[in-house]
Amino acid sequence: MKLIPLIFLFLFSCQNTSEPDQPISINTVNGQIPVEDLGFALPHEHVMSNFGAAIEKADSYDEAKLFAQVVPYLKEVNRLGVKSIFDCTAAYFGRNVKLLKVLSDSSGMQIITNTGIYGAANDKYIPQFAFEKSAEEIAKIWIDEFEKGIEGTGVKPGFIKLAFDDGTPSEIDLKLFEAGAITHLATGLTMAVHTGNNPEAVTRQLAILEKYQIHTSAWIWVHANKTENSAVIIETAKKGAWISLDGVKADSETLNHHLKLLKDLKAEGLLANVLISHDGNSFPRGKAIRPYDAISKVFLKALVENGFSQDEINLLTQKNPQEAFGIRIRKVKQ
Template sequence: MEYMDAPITRRDLIVGAAASLAAAPHATEAAAPKRIIMTVRGAIDPARFGRTLPHEHVMVDFIGADKTGPHRWNADEVFAAMLPHLRAARKAGITGFVECTPMYLGRDVRLLRRLAEASGLHILTNTGLYKEPYLPEYALREDADALAARWTAEWREGIEGTGIRPGFIKIAVNPGKLIEVQRTIVRAAARCSRATGLTIACHTGHGPAALECLDLLRDERLPLSRFIFVHADAEGDMKFHLDVAHAGAWVEYDSIGWKPLADHVRLITAFLAQGPAERLLLSHDAGWYHVGEAGGGEIKPFTPLVRDLIPMLEREGMKRSQVKSLIVENPRRAFEVGA
């Protein structure tokens, strides 16, 4: 609940990178710092984020860090393939869309900005790195400070000369005991988060790996509310979900639509019966244009959550206010940063 009392002005808070940098809070300022959500079109007032999908993809290129690049896709073709899916989400009442494809895996921020303008969605992109074999060579030799500096520079200066800034940090860890490079990447994410305020969405899907991440973040003195246990619904033991949520981090059920919706109804109901509702995020991990496949291959829709799952949860007795908490207030709190 740490951000609930921050004052929210109704006007647009579109601020440039320079303005945001200049607005670093000083101890003499009595008022709570202004909070924003950083989209690919600039900063917005968090109150405008609205119903949000916290984990989706527009495009993914799984060819590997040494081979991927803009030469691999035709941005106009991807734009044409994905815009109808984004418009369908917008039509279903979605306004916030968190795009989770990291660099070296098909992140194209210019394309995301075009799609944000055309669809009317508030789209977020990210900084950070995935895992092997999607890591560039430098990730294997640089230390956590050097990696954090690269990502913090994207926040301060924009990505690839576009002026487009990340709205969060996306990383990944291997299942089981974390290997050295992933431990370094988790520490780098923590240091970048401490420097920028950005939240870390960590591809995890395995309970023990998530708990190891939390230990690293504690060691880095990062508030655990800045960490999202991505793909928590791939971990079958609810105890890990509850441990992570009770520790103050976010638990994300993001495979909605990949299995029967009744399974997610049961999972969400079970979590809410035992865990803190203010720590749960829901999304599809859907899309996406598969680079290298004709027409982008099979693209999954971004609409089952609001079209089908929410009505099912309401039939189970979930109140409108609880729905709003889950799909509006929680994502807003998860991705808000100090301006």
């Protein structure tokens, strides 16, 4: 490892107030588990969603068709070695935790759901109350879901899902992120934020984290793989942030793109800041599966062929998701 990355890791360990020696847990739809029990985890998938549907209909599914399509697929992905899936379908475009629990029970796959509001898609999935309430009032709703369970089910979220549109961040996107920061300080939930190729949004998010004295390790740059400039990703990772390369597919062009980003991050000693996933969907508005098996089937082999060790693969698929999502408050020491 190069000297500079070692220095950054040292600074990171000095600033992060989380306590890795203490037992750390994660909430699945079937209750709390030790974070180590996540095993091989996919940190950004959609078990099902109704993205594109009207907000008032988004959590309604043809359940017979859903179970017939999704349960066998979850079982197959589980047979490929995946033990846990972080379901990134947010409230108001398809989150349905009752169905997620049945799917988990029927398939044996551990599923982690979320709290938060998806602010991208030109605000289509932001309920009216979010425009009217303050960041503190919105955060209270999310904190209640963490403490009491979602919609009376007792199912508690394992992370916060947020999203930014392209371009200059809007007032509502920034307010929702601020609500996420407040929620993290009350719950220890990690903020996974759809950001994509939007360096300006990255800068604004980092500024809000600094305002609340939250360490950057409490934040995931979701869809960072869409950023062509790996230098920006590297610079952000050096600040302690999580870099989510979550667009893995089986085609050679996509595989090569993700391999290049991983090689660049590895060269800087930053693999410990990286998450890999597919952004797949096993029931996208009831249509055909958008697969999330390419990592197991082809990408791990490609990593070996490109000089990645088994320890590095375990880091990417097991240890990093545990570190990224393990529930604890992460503040910067003063």
